[in-house]
Amino acid sequence: MAFEGLSEKLQNVFKGLKGKGSLTEADINAAMREVKLALLEADVNFKVVKEFVDSVKQKSLGEEVMASLTPGQQVIKIVNDELTELMGGTGSKLTYSPKGFTVYMMVGLQGTGKTTTCGKLANYLKKNGKKPMLCACDIYRPAAIDQLEVVGKAVDTPVFTMRESREPEKIALAAIKEAERKGCNVLIVDTAGRLQIDEELMEELVRLKGAIKPHEILLVVDALTGQDAVNAAEGFNDRLGIDGIIMTKMDGDSRGGAALSAKKVTGRPVKFVGTGEKFDALEPFHPERMASRILG
Numbered sequence: 001m002a003f004e005g006l007s008e009k010l011q012n013v014f015k016g017l018k019g020k021g022s023l024t025e026a027d028i029n030a031a032m033r034e035v036k037l038a039l040l041e042a043d044v045n046f047k048v049v050k051e052f053v054d055s056v057k058q059k060s061l062g063e064e065v066m067a068s069l070t071p072g073q074q075v076i077k078i079v080n081d082e083l084t085e086l087m088g089g090t091g092s093k094l095t096y097s098p099k100g101f102t103v104y105m106m107v108g109l110q111g112t113g114k115t116t117t118c119g120k121l122a123n124y125l126k127k128n129g130k131k132p133m134l135c136a137c138d139i140y141r142p143a144a145i146d147q148l149e150v151v152g153k154a155v156d157t158p159v160f161t162m163r164e165s166r167e168p169e170k171i172a173l174a175a176i177k178e179a180e181r182k183g184c185n186v187l188i189v190d191t192a193g194r195l196q197i198d199e200e201l202m203e204e205l206v207r208l209k210g211a212i213k214p215h216e217i218l219l220v221v222d223a224l225t226g227q228d229a230v231n232a233a234e235g236f237n238d239r240l241g242i243d244g245i246i247m248t249k250m251d252g253d254s255r256g257g258a259a260l261s262a263k264k265v266t267g268r269p270v271k272f273v274g275t276g277e278k279f280d281a282l283e284p285f286h287p288e289r290m291a292s293r294i295l296g
């Protein structure tokens with residue numbers, strides 16, 4: 001699981017802090033140097049690390065903390081709070097349209113796990129009492145449509161396709177109608193992916209967004225690609241505007257830095273993490289719980 005290395009290092013730093021009855025500024029500076037190194041090693045964006053450490057330091061050196069009976073504990077609490085905030089605070093929940101019918105538009109680069117995640121999301125929604133439908137809007141790769149159909153079967157969710165169409169907007173609009181006719185209340189639109197962000201893809205996605213007005217655009221990124229995942233998130237957000245990030249492959253040997261940097265760099269929260277290839281391997285992202293897990 002991601003964060004193992006980071007978790008171990010931070011716990012070591014804290015062991016040192018907890019052991020001391022009183023703390024000096026030098027103690028805090030030394031501890032923060034180690035926190036900084038641990039975060040950088042976990043592949044957290046360097047600007048994010050700097051701001052994080054500066055903020056923790058400033059708060060830790062406050063009079064109430066230094067003069068308290070348990071300064072080490074207080075510093076750990078500050079790190080915990082700041083880490084929670086860094087990962088998105090409380091704003092990481094998936095939202096549903098108040099109109100009763102919700103459209104999610106799934107975007108992302110090829111190979112990140114977008115199509116698999118569409119199935120995982122459908123599975124998650126079903127468990128939460130929703131009636132989802134999937135829609136295949138990749139007009140370039142027939143294999144992507146086949147794959148979504150396989151995924152749909154696996155999670156027992158209908159899949160809307162229009163193989164002859166070359167217009168994603170038309171396909172998605174027809175899917176909305178069909179979903180409503182069938183009594184579904186969520187449509188998950190799988191879009192085309194590319195190996196890199198390019199203008200043509202972005203224009204297509206912007207057009208699709210304009211046509212279907214999704215309640216949320218969810219960007220799928222691969223945690224294993226580290227800061228590239230964060231850069232992709234920045235690129236998609238600048239050009240398209242996204243509402244949340246789904247970070248896949250957090251079960252692999254990713255160092256976790258992308259999940260820690262994404263919110264701060266893009267302003268958009270991580271809403272889910274993918275933790276395996278199976279369709280139930282999708283977890284809502286809870287910054288608070290994740291911070292506690294990292295800090296032990």
Ligand code: GDP
Pocket residue numbers: 108109110111112113114115116117193248249250251252273274275276277281
């Ligand atoms: P797409 O090209 O973005 O649609 O990617 P796919 O959905 O085809 O996924 C690419 C590969 O990543 C597949 O082998 C998936 O099983 C795998 N994958 C997707 N999500 C996860 C995850 O959270 N953990 C792991 N270990 N593998 C994943």
